Amino acid sequence: MPNYKVAFFDIDGTLADNELPRELGIYGRIPESAKRVLSELKKQGIEPVIASGRNYKMIADFAQLLGVNSVISSNGTFVTFQGETIACHYLEKELVVKTIQNFQTAKVDFLLETPKEILEYKAGDPVPENVLQFLCHCSKEDLPKFDKTRIIAEKVAPTALNIHDVHLSKASGIEEILQRMNITAEQALAFGDEENDFAMFEKVGFSIAMGNGNEELKRRASYVTDTVGNDGIWKACVDLGLLEKT
Incomplete structure (x- = not known):
């Protein structure tokens, strides 16, 4: 088995069970078995990293509860490693202005993400x-035309899209963390469930798709595990020999 040094985890549909009520919050929707995985991997010298399309502010508090202090947020546009910011990529202002104008003309509701809000x-x-x-919060079909050479729209939930720099993704965030750790892709694992995890899976030595995940992602994965609610993350780690069955 490769000497794994880092494991990347998507949130919604991977760490957090989307079948549970949203009122529970992200932390409340993470199975106890998955919380144990993060702790046990860290004890073994495998750095757990949350990799998400979500904003860093939305992740920081529950990441701390999980004992995770390395985060790829906003689809690789903001990256921290062991509490230190190592990458922050802003969209060019003229592109932001043009995209806002297009959305307003098409009457599409949108939000802007910065590192803190x-x-x-x-x-x-x-x-x-x-x-x-x-x-x-709309479908790709409802989006107005935009410069696809500069920005990309990715589905991150059934009714949610992230629009960001076409050259940035969870994969670019992974590359930045691998460089900081001075390790190879073969020493990295990744867990995911949606189409914005495609690029992430291509940047690691071993990829695990959740049983509740996107069908195309499952086909691309090195391994398909059970669903989130059925302890899929824990079962995968046991099957791969990373953890003992208990």
């Missing part, structure tokens, strides 16, 4: 200088 933009407001990505 999620903003509802109103006409006439100053455009922030530090926009990481857009968040839209």
Whole structure:
């Protein structure tokens, strides 16, 4: 078995069970078995990293509860490793302005993400200088045309899209963490469930798709485990020999 040094975990549909009520919050929807995995891997010298399309502010508190202090957030546009910010990539302001205009003309609701907050933009407001990505609650078919050479729209939940720099993703965040750790892709694992995990799976030595995940992602994965609610993360780690069956 490869000498794994890092494991990347998507949140929604991977760590957190989307079948449970949203009122429980992210931490409340994470099975106890998955929480144990994060702790046990860390004891074995495998760095757990949360890799998500979500904003860092939304992740930081529950990541701390999980004992995880390395995070790829906003689809690789903001990356921290062991509590230190190692990458922050803002969209060019003129591109943000143009995209806002397109969304407003098409009457598509959107939010702006910065490293510290999620903003509802109103006409006439100053455009922030530090926009990481857009968040839209709609389908791809409802989006207005945009410059696909510069930005990309990715589905991160059944009715949610992230729009960000086409060159950035969870995969680019993985590359930055691998470089910081001075390790190879073969020493990395990744767990995911949705289409914004495609690129992530291509950047690690071994990829695990959740049983409740996207069918195409399952076909691309090195291994398909059980669903989140059926302790899929724990079962995968046991089957791979990373943890003892208890």
